[in-house]
Amino acid sequence: MNAPRSLMLTRTVLAVVLLAVLRLGAAETSPAAPATPAAPATPAVPGIDPVATQVWQEHIQGMGDRGEGARNVNFAQISGKALEFFERFPNERRVGGILFNLSSFGDWVKGDQAEVIRAEWRQHLRTVLIDTLAGKSWPDNVWAGLHWVAAKNELAIQMAAAGRPDLKVLRDRIAIVAQRAPAAPYRTFLEQEYVRGLEKYDPSGLEPYLTHLSGSEIPDLAALGRGQLAIHALRRTPMELTFTALDGRTVDLAALRGQVVLIDCWATWCVPCVKELPTIKAALAKWGEKGFTVVGISFDRVGDKEKLQKFVADEKLVWPHWFNESGGPNPFGKTYNIRSIPATFLLDRTGRLVTTETHGEKLDVALTRLLSDPDGASPARSTSDDE
Numbered sequence: 001m002n003a004p005r006s007l008m009l010t011r012t013v014l015a016v017v018l019l020a021v022l023r024l025g026a027a028e029t030s031p032a033a034p035a036t037p038a039a040p041a042t043p044a045v046p047g048i049d050p051v052a053t054q055v056w057q058e059h060i061q062g063m064g065d066r067g068e069g070a071r072n073v074n075f076a077q078i079s080g081k082a083l084e085f086f087e088r089f090p091n092e093r094r095v096g097g098i099l100f101n102l103s104s105f106g107d108w109v110k111g112d113q114a115e116v117i118r119a120e121w122r123q124h125l126r127t128v129l130i131d132t133l134a135g136k137s138w139p140d141n142v143w144a145g146l147h148w149v150a151a152k153n154e155l156a157i158q159m160a161a162a163g164r165p166d167l168k169v170l171r172d173r174i175a176i177v178a179q180r181a182p183a184a185p186y187r188t189f190l191e192q193e194y195v196r197g198l199e200k201y202d203p204s205g206l207e208p209y210l211t212h213l214s215g216s217e218i219p220d221l222a223a224l225g226r227g228q229l230a231i232h233a234l235r236r237t238p239m240e241l242t243f244t245a246l247d248g249r250t251v252d253l254a255a256l257r258g259q260v261v262l263i264d265c266w267a268t269w270c271v272p273c274v275k276e277l278p279t280i281k282a283a284l285a286k287w288g289e290k291g292f293t294v295v296g297i298s299f300d301r302v303g304d305k306e307k308l309q310k311f312v313a314d315e316k317l318v319w320p321h322w323f324n325e326s327g328g329p330n331p332f333g334k335t336y337n338i339r340s341i342p343a344t345f346l347l348d349r350t351g352r353l354v355t356t357e358t359h360g361e362k363l364d365v366a367l368t369r370l371l372s373d374p375d376g377a378s379p380a381r382s383t384s385d386d387e
Contacts, residue, residue, distance in 0.1 A: 049089065051088075052088070055081055055084055055089070056081075058081045059078060059081035059098060060101075061077070062075075062076075062077030062080075075120070075124045075125075076124075078102070079102070082098045082101070083132060086098070086138065086146075087136075096145070099145040099149055102149045103149045103152040106118045106121050106122050106125075109121070119160065122156055123157075125153050126153055126157065129153065130150075132146065133146055140180065140181045141184065143180070143181070144180075144181045144184035144185075144187060147173055147177050147190070148186040148189050148190055151170055151173050154166075154170075155170065155193065165197050165201065167197045170193060170194055170197065171194060173190065174190045174191065174194060182218060183218045185220065188220040188224055191213065191221060191224060192224065195210065195213075195224070195228055206232065207229070207232060210229045212225070224337055227336050227337020230335055230336050231336055231345075231353065231356070234345070234353035237352070238254075238257070238347075239347055239351055240253060241263075242254075243322045245322060246298070246309060246312065246322070246323050247312075247321075251295060251320045253295070256295075257350065257351055259291045259349060260287075260347065260348060260349055260370050261295060261346075261347040262293075262345075262347075262358065263297060263344060263345040263346075263347065264276075264280060264294060264297065265332065265341050265343040265344065266296060266297070266298065266299065266342050267299040267300045267341060268307060268308055269300070270299070273342040276342050276359060276360075277315060277317065279360060280294055281317075283363050283367060284318075286364070287367050290371050291371055295319060296319055297322050297332050298321050298323045299324075299341055300323065301327070302324065302325065302326070305323060308321070348370055349370075354370065
């Protein structure tokens with residue numbers, strides 16, 4: 001299918017998001033535990049096959065021109081080159097990135113015809129995935145990844161049609177993957193989708209399920225359960241955090257009670273994180289005098305302290321920043337199982353979590369609601385993030 005000229009795609013998201021999560025994954029997880037669905041973390045970059053690169057580029061080209069406008073979007077090329085890559089190079093490091101592209105392409109579509117194109121893409125992808133999962137034998141990593149893409153696609157179709165996901169269908173797919181590849185990283189990603197569904201549509205079932213996951217013999221699943229339980233607890237119990245900031249300031253969240261606080265987990269090497277900074281600075285300029293403040297949690301590596309200091313000064317990031325001097329795993333990231341950045345925690349004036357969804361315009365929407373509340377807490381606290 002060729003898309004009209006009005007179709008727009010975010011210029012950097014195809015490669016930049018993947019780069020950010022790859023770097024976080026290499027720093028914060030073991031080689032067997034990928035940082036996000038975007039790509040498995042690898043401790044070293046293997047040699048890149050030029051033929052694989054050509055197939056990768058043709059897959060990317062199928063998504064259309066990403067300059068001043070997007071043209072020549074070709075669904076068959078996007079999916080066909082993806083499958084060709086998986087078949088010829090199933091263990092190449094870009095498999096994860098292509099799976100991520102397949103799962104996210106519909107969300108990247110912009111423009112006047114976006115809804116129509118998005119719907120047509122998802123139906124195309126549904127057909128392709130049904131055929132390839134039924135008709136071909138794939139290695140476990142690719143097979144589980146294709147099931148994750150299929151689940152994400154079905155959830156999007158269900159939300160568009162009915163306004164809510166079918167969690168039973170998702171659970172059935174997880175059971176299929178768990179039977180063949182119980183410890184596959186994409187099984188964990190499927191569980192993450194299920195947890196998100198419980199948060200929003202079955203909150204009474206969330207904590208028991210997270211407790212179940214936290215007791216798993218599979219390390220990734222146990223970490224997911226523990227991290228989500230810790231986040232879930234923040235909706236009832238104020239976050240506690242004390243540290244000496246990069247600039248020498250003492251930060252204690254208890255002393256910030258009475259203010260709405262954004263905890264921003266970021267790094268200088270993370271391009272999506274850096275792209276969020278103007279939004280945060282604008283929010284601070286608009287809402288700072290009304291009770292809003294920001295605390296940064298840097299995921300930069302121990303050898304990058306001077307780089308971080310210079311970046312903070314050059315960009316005039318006036319809020320305090322925590323930096324991990326130890327060089328080991330980021331303890332904040334470990335506590336809350338943060339596997340990709342940017343990640344945020346918006347706390348109300350009592351120090352309790354309101355939402356982890358603050359990217360883009362969502363931050364101003366949340367602050368408008370919170371800072372119009374005379375009691376200082378979330379006007380309508382629930383166990384799930386607002387849409």
